[in-house]
Amino acid sequence: MDEKSLYAHILNLTAPWQVKSLTLDENAGSVTVTVGIAENIQLTCPTCGKSCPVHDHRHRKWRHLDTCQFATLVEADVPRIMCPDHGCQTLPVPWAGPGSRYTLLFESFVISWLKISTVDAVRKQLRLSWNAVDNIMQRAVKRGLARRKAPQSARHLCVDEVAFKKGHQYVTVISDTQGQALELRDDRGVESLAGYL
DSSP states (O other): OOHHHHHHHHTTOOTTEEEEEEEEETTTTEEEEEEEEOTTOOEEOTTTOOEEOEEEEEEEEEEEEEETTEEEEEEEEEEEEEETTTEEEEOOOTTSOTTOSBOHHHHHHHHHHHTTSOHHHHHHHHTOOHHHHHHHHHHHHHHHHHHOOOOOOOSSEEEEEEEETTTTEEEEEEEETTOOEEEEEESSSHHHHHHHO
16 A cells, blocks of 8 residues: 555545645654545535536645654645536535534544543643634534434433532533433523523
């Protein structure tokens, strides 16, 4: 297996995406994987699925999981297509979520660290800013909420009030008996629970 095939497998690339080149910069301590779309491929609108011409490209970079001691960057000229119905649309990339500067695997790695550590410790270990870690966490919460099934009407509810920050700031957590959080409400009064019921 050559290095292009290896990185295509690591990034889980499928047609029309392919690894174009690899660059190792020992001074910067990074590996750059350049990904592109195969030539003469007909692209479709991500909204409606119609076959559309390429309008232009946007150069983007994402941080991926490290390769040994080297930070790994994925870069691509992401095509934008011109749909007659939906206008100019950016083609989604399979390795990252929309608007993210990190691959989904890297974000998953950050979330696994956040389960056992603080934002500040994760930030220092992975050489990220506090805002970058917080944004990754917020995107993960949004993905989780989107996957969440509509709650069944629970026979028994568990209610807990949790203090956070300094002072007396509380949230009310409503969950079922299996521990799945159903709702989070500000404050800890009767009004918080009444708003859910």
